[in-house]
Amino acid sequence: MNDSYINSNYDRLPGSYLFSTIAHKIKEYQGIHPEADIIRLGIGDVTTPLIPEVIKAMHKAVDEMGVKDTFRGYGPEQGYDFLREAIVRGEYTARGIDMDPNDIFVSDGSKCDVANIQELFSEDVRIAIPDPVYPVYLDSNVMAGRTGTLQGDGHFSEVTYLASTAENDFQPDLPKNPVQLIYLCSPNNPTGTVLSRETLQKFVDYANKTGSLILFDGAYNCYIQDESLPHSIFEIPGARTCAIEFRSFSKTAGFTGVRCAYTVIPHELSKLHSMWNRRQCTKFNGVNYVTQRAAEAIYTPQGWKETTAVIKGYMDTAKLIRKELTAAGYTVFGGEHAPYIWWKIPDGEKSFDFFDRLLSTCQVVGTPGSGFGPCGEGYFRLTAFGDHERTKVALQRIKENL
Numbered sequence: 409m410n411d412s413y414i415n416s417n418y419d420r421l422p423g424s425y426l427f428s429t430i431a432h433k434i435k436e437y438q439g440i441h442p443e444a445d446i447i448r449l450g451i452g453d454v455t456t457p458l459i460p461e462v463i464k465a466m467h468k469a470v471d472e473m474g475v476k477d478t479f480r481g482y483g484p485e486q487g488y489d490f491l492r493e494a495i496v497r498g499e500y501t502a503r504g505i506d507m508d509p510n511d512i513f514v515s516d517g518s519k520c521d522v523a524n525i526q527e528l529f530s531e532d533v534r535i536a537i538p539d540p541v542y543p544v545y546l547d548s549n550v551m552a553g554r555t556g557t558l559q560g561d562g563h564f565s566e567v568t569y570l571a572s573t574a575e576n577d578f579q580p581d582l583p584k585n586p587v588q589l590i591y592l593c594s595p596n597n598p599t600g601t602v603l604s605r606e607t608l609q610k611f612v613d614y615a616n617k618t619g620s621l622i623l624f625d626g627a628y629n630c631y632i633q634d635e636s637l638p639h640s641i642f643e644i645p646g647a648r649t650c651a652i653e654f655r656s657f658s659k660t661a662g663f664t665g666v667r668c669a670y671t672v673i674p675h676e677l678s679k680l681h682s683m684w685n686r687r688q689c690t691k692f693n694g695v696n697y698v699t700q701r702a703a704e705a706i707y708t709p710q711g712w713k714e715t716t717a718v719i720k721g722y723m724d725t726a727k728l729i730r731k732e733l734t735a736a737g738y739t740v741f742g743g744e745h746a747p748y749i750w751w752k753i754p755d756g757e758k759s760f761d762f763f764d765r766l767l768s769t770c771q772v773v774g775t776p777g778s779g780f781g782p783c784g785e786g787y788f789r790l791t792a793f794g795d796h797e798r799t800k801v802a803l804q805r806i807k808e809n810l
Contacts, residue, residue: 417553420564426543426779427451430763437767447802449729449790450773452597452747454662456721458702459714462661465705469698480697485688487514487670491700495670498707499655505642511674511681513688514695514703518627518656518669523548524691525623525652525671526589528683533588536568538580540598540777540784542625545591562782571783572599574741574752579607582614590615592641593625595632598780598789599750600726600742602637608644615650621680622651627669630660630719632745648674659747659793661706661715668695668703722747725799726792732803747792750777759788770805 423429430450438444458466472478486492492509500507515521523544531553537545546567549555556566563569568587570580578601583590592611594603615622624641632639641651653672657663673681705711730743739752751774753762759776766772766788775791777784792799 415551417551420550420555420558421547422558422562425547426775429779430773430775433763433767434773444771446767446771446773447794447798447805448773449794449799449802450775452659452791452793454659454664454722454793455795456662456718458662458666459706459711459718461705461708461711461714462702465711466698466702469701473698483694483697483700485692485694486510486685487512487695488697488700491704492670494704494707495655498712500640500642503639503643505640507642507672508675511672513671513673513684514700515669515671515688515692516667516695517658518625518654518671519544521654521669521671522591522623522625524687525654525684526552526554527687528680529589534566534568534586535589535591536570536583536585536587537591537781538572538593538596539569539782540572540780540787541591541593542597543780545593545623545625546781562778562785569781569783572596572601573783578741579604582610586618588620589623590620591623591625593627594638595628595742595746595748597625597628597746598742598748598775598777598784598787600744600746600748601750602632602634602745605636605638605644608638608641608647612641612644612646612650616646620650621677622647624651624653626653627656628659628746628748629655630715631723631747633723634745637745642672642674648676652677652680657703657706660719661703662718663699663703666699666702668699721796722792725794725796728796728799729790729792729803732807736807743792749790749792751788751790753777753786753788756786759785762788766806766810769809770802772802772805 492512495512496507496509555564568583568585572578572580629639641647641653656669673684706715726743726747729749730740733740741750743749759778763776775789777787
């Protein structure tokens with residue numbers, strides 16, 4: 409095909425996807441050092457098996473699929489009512505939030521939803537994103553042609569960056585330029601920090617005043633340990649007229665390989681609600697029945713007890729990482745309300761150089777902070793999703809060899 413017919417915006421993407429680059433570096437190192445015992449604290453995949461209550465629900469659903477009277481074919485593109493109602497009870501009613509099950513759209517991943525939601529908006533909308541933050545927000549808009557060109561300082565010319573740094577206590581200021589879409593992530597990936605109620609109220613008030621829309625990624629909300637901190641944008645007065653929320657079962661319940669999530673579009677945003685419904689009906693055939701029954705099981709009393717136990721295990725690992733690195737004299741953030749630790753690299757070393765040094769001297773893998781945005785340079789992300797005992801070994805290597 410003639411290149412003139414190809415979406416040239418892809419050429420503006422800065423290299424390969426962050427985690428693909430990391431995987432390539434690890435493979436290259438293993439090729440040279442096949443005996444290496446590499447401990448991976450980089451990509452945020454889970455390691456704890458699915459809880460018994462979920463497995464039980466999946467087995468039951470599979471059996472139903474083998475019986476004529478209970479077999480299911482295509483399900484509703486928006487999700488089965490049993491799961492949408494369970495989500496409302498478990499995630500919203502339990503926190504005093506009034507939510508209509510019809511505002512819940514079940515999907516196969518919040519990464520997909522966060523990327524696909526930008527299809528609803530025109531090419532000329534201006535976006536604001538936190539810096540640093542999960543790469544998909546930016547990359548999907550680069551692909552759509554909204555970001556302008558990549559500048560020498562790592563910023564795109566048409567993007568408003570909301571710096572989230574130690575200097576502002578990871579509470580970004582409002583956009584300094586007019587924007588129509590504002591991406592927020594709390595708890596933040598990669599910094600592991602949480603936006604305060606006051607910060608969220610400030611953004612909600614701004615969005616309602618300016619007619620902009622907040623795209624709120626709350627994938628890690630269940631890791632928040634302080635109940636006074638907001639778990640949902642819809643805890644904030646006024647959010648129903650200016651915000652869409654994305655949630656996932658990947659890290660909450662270990663569904664990274666099962667795939668189930670949901671997006672919440674309040675009916676107050678009637679046009680967007682209707683458009684997303686049409687988009688899903690046109691491009692998506694829904695999440696399979698077995699998976700949705702598995703997700704529903706999380707919200708049973710026993711399922712929630714088992715789920716919170718898994719979350720506690722990961723947070724115990726996060727606490728360990730934070731404690732050991734701090735004791736070794738390093739400055740770290742996060743790890744208190746999220747499974748991510750944001751490690752400040754000493755002596756101004758570049759984060760990808762530090763990645764190479766950590767791999768070669770300790771055989772430990774993390775994620776370079778610069779991969780999450782210019783403000784991530786000088787930092788390094790570790791995850792608490794690895795095996796607890798192996799994480800202890802990794803920390804010992806770091807203390808002895810760095």
